[in-house]
Amino acid sequence: MAGRRGQATRQKLLDCLSDMLSSSPYRDVRVIDVARKAGTSPATFYQYFPDVEGAVLELAERMVKDGGRLTDLVSGRSWTGKAGARAAEELVDGFLAFWRENDAILRVVDLAAAEGDKRFTKLRTKLLTPVTGTLADAVREQQAKGRVDQGVSPAAVAGSLVTMLTGVAGHQKGFSAWGAKQADIKPALTLLVHLTVTGRKPAR
Amino acid sequence: MAGRRGQATRQKLLDCLSDMLSSSPYRDVRVIDVARKAGTSPATFYQYFPDVEGAVLELAERMVKDGGRLTDLVSGRSWTGKAGARAAEELVDGFLAFWRENDAILRVVDLAAAEGDKRFTKLRTKLLTPVTGTLADAVREQQAKGRVDQGVSPAAVAGSLVTMLTGVAGHQKGFSAWGAKQADIKPALTLLVHLTVTGRKPAR
DNA sequence: CGGTAAGCTGACGACATGACAGGAACAGTT
DNA sequence: AACTGTTCCTGTCATGTCGTCAGCTTACCG
Structure with a gap:
């Protein structure tokens, strides 16, 4: 056609x-x-x-397709020892980079999703599901080892972590106002991710 | 006038x-x-x-004034033992409630801030600074006790946590897609906050 | 080279924006 | 109750965008 x-x-x-x-x-x-x-x-x-929104939807779809890159950041990783520290670090790095590259369209997707537009909610979910799912698996695994509280939902924890990453990626500038330098952000996020997934501080 | x-x-x-x-x-x-x-x-x-945006700005200003409530969620709290668990829980509760009450205007503030509009960035900072600052103090305190990694910026950690709270509050619906029930979210956030601030799982 | 289909645009009615001046509602005075 | 000055509201207008045609131009193929 x-x-x-x-x-x-x-x-x-x-x-x-x-x-x-x-x-x-x-x-x-x-x-x-x-x-x-x-x-x-x-x-x-x-x-x-059909209108601006329609075109934006298509931009978003293409962005999501390209977002397969995010999957590589979590699939087949070990979360123990030094490898775990690296896993957390690379996840944070990759996430921030992807957001920086696509910030404009992601802003709009986030807004439309928050406003309840199903088409955009679906896209956002599609983009984040691989990461969230894999993270949830990792949490479940560590729960079995007794390192993470058993009573908590792995999906909810993983979702919260991913939401944190997306949020921070979108509002990095705001951080300077309360005295956090740009370079401080990545280590903080890395610590947070690793600590939450494994229940331990990352190995150096 | x-x-x-x-x-x-x-x-x-x-x-x-x-x-x-x-x-x-x-x-x-x-x-x-x-x-x-x-x-x-x-x-x-x-x-x-002057225009729609101008009126929205005023709505946002009023919302921020009302947001003093958020301060009460963190000021003068102890983060040790059972009191710590309660502090985390009430912070999460209060945050989600505030966001639910003001979701429409907060959506717009978030968008405008992400787009770089200084007026809105400032408002968003003003709203979140009390919480972030107090949380950062708590983190610093626990760092002194050696419970939290010394090499990390308290402000960055606190900022990340707060951003997580705002993000999750705004995209709660999306969580169901990856199998987290509505009721799972609060415990997950509480665990995350407590674990990050104190380096320990919350006491029951 | 001519015919056909695909692609583009000028033009139009409907509607939103932003400015103004004039008219309506109000409060206080007599 | 009538008068008067102030405050507030709205009819109207010029400008510009939206969304839709019919009709013109361009590219392709026999």
Whole structure:
């Protein structure tokens, strides 16, 4: 259902929309601006997308696809000893990097999900499920060893950790206000993740 | 700079705006709808506020003032033994309650802050500083006792915890997707907070 | 080179924005 | 009750965006 030229303009529109999301508040992103930036007209935009939100949804879908990278950060890792310390560190690192690369679209996804839009909630879940699931498994495993409180839900703990990572990634700037330097954040998160998953401080 | 009647309509406009924020996406909140709902005209709205964002800013300011309640959740608490367990529990409880009561406006504040709007970043900081600061003090104290890793920044740890609380409060619904029941969330957060601040599992 | 389908846009009605001036409601005075 | 000055509200207007056509342009293929 698409020709070669059509694909190109469609893609260009998405690119320009992505730029606009980075440079101006979501509330102020107008179809006409996106179209102008893409060197085309609003009518063309509406040929490919129902509205701004529809186009954003597609950007989000692509971002989620690319988000498979997040899975590699947790799959097949050991959480014991030095390897555990590295696992926590790399998880935090990877998460922050991914968020930095996609902050504009992730902001919008977070908002729409919080507002209850099912399509975006679903996408957000899809993006985070691999990480949360694997983390939950790790917690369950450590529970069996008696290192983590048995009475607590692994899914809830893992979800909370992941939510912390997403939240911190999105509000890093705010941290400076209460006297935490940029470089302090990663070690703090790493400690928190490791401590929660394993019940122990990370080995050096 | 205001008469009695004027105050009333101004307030009514704010109330209606607050309702609109709860019931429809921020992006779609229009001046004309707010005015209509308040039984008045757009011109009246513009007499009191520069635009929707300006009115939202005022809503946010009032919410932050009311947010002094959050301070009581952390000030003058002991983090040792059973009292520590209760401190963590009540902090989580209070936070979730506050977020549930103000979710609509907090969503917008979070978005605007993430987008880099200084006015909103400042408000968000103001709201969270008492909690973060006090938590950071608690962490510092436990560091002195050798229970928490010395090499980590108390402010960064406290900030991460608070960000986790805000994030989870805003995305509670999403948790069900990965098999965590609503009732599982509070215990998980409580454990996390206590474990991180004190380095120990909470006493029963 | 001509025909066909795909892709683009000018133009339009509907509606939101933001500004103003004039009219309505009010409070206090006589 | 009538008068008067102030405060407050709204009708109206110019401007600009939204979302939709019909119709024009471009690319492709025989």
